Amino acid sequence: MAAPVALACDCGAITGRIDPSDGAHLVCFCASCRDVVRWSGQPDPGTAGVAYFNTTPDRLTIDTGAEHLACLTWKNRKLLRWHAACCGAPLVNTLPGPNPATISLHLARCAAPEAFGPPRAEAFRPIRPRHRGMRGVMAGFARRALAARLSGRWRQTAFFDPDTRAPVAPVRHLTAADRAES
Ligand SMILES: [Zn+2]
Numbered sequence: 001m002a003a004p005v006a007l008a009c010d011c012g013a014i015t016g017r018i019d020p021s022d023g024a025h026l027v028c029f030c031a032s033c034r035d036v037v038r039w040s041g042q043p044d045p046g047t048a049g050v051a052y053f054n055t056t057p058d059r060l061t062i063d064t065g066a067e068h069l070a071c072l073t074w075k076n077r078k079l080l081r082w083h084a085a086c087c088g089a090p091l092v093n094t095l096p097g098p099n100p101a102t103i104s105l106h107l108a109r110c111a112a113p114e115a116f117g118p119p120r121a122e123a124f125r126p127i128r129p130r131h132r133g134m135r136g137v138m139a140g141f142a143r144r145a146l147a148a149r150l151s152g153r154w155r156q157t158a159f160f161d162p163d164t165r166a167p168v169a170p171v172r173h174l175t176a177a178d179r180a181e182s
């Protein structure tokens, strides 16, 4: 296991750490990822895209402020976008349930983004090819999620109750009007 990387929301109420040893650094250029960042009151990433580290949830430990975790869906309701209710900082994307076990952590919340290496993949690029390296990322996602399922590690998640499999916070469905405020 590599040295854990510290993470925090903007106001510091939520703190934690992530093990960077098995996962993929990727950048998404889709409009939804950009809109969520802007709607959260963060600086507009513009055409730079939004950087994530995709791994399994057991590699993320929340040390303080778990009660501030909040959750919304945007255009794609199959993707839960977790953020800090205290300050609005976007934190993590997950699927609607604990399996397949996967998280995409916003690298902007990490103290040492360089620990994740250069981006291995890019999605929804403004130029062709639209996607670069995503096949490898999806293969890694499937391998990690299967291993987490078989080993029971999928239960180690800050975002779902492993018994009821429900999200730990109510899911807010953002409307078009909400999104227009961004
Ligand atoms: Zn995206």
Ligand SMILES: [Zn+2]
Pocket: 009, 010, 011, 012, 013, 014, 084, 085, 086, 087, 088, 089
């Ligand atoms: Zn905060």
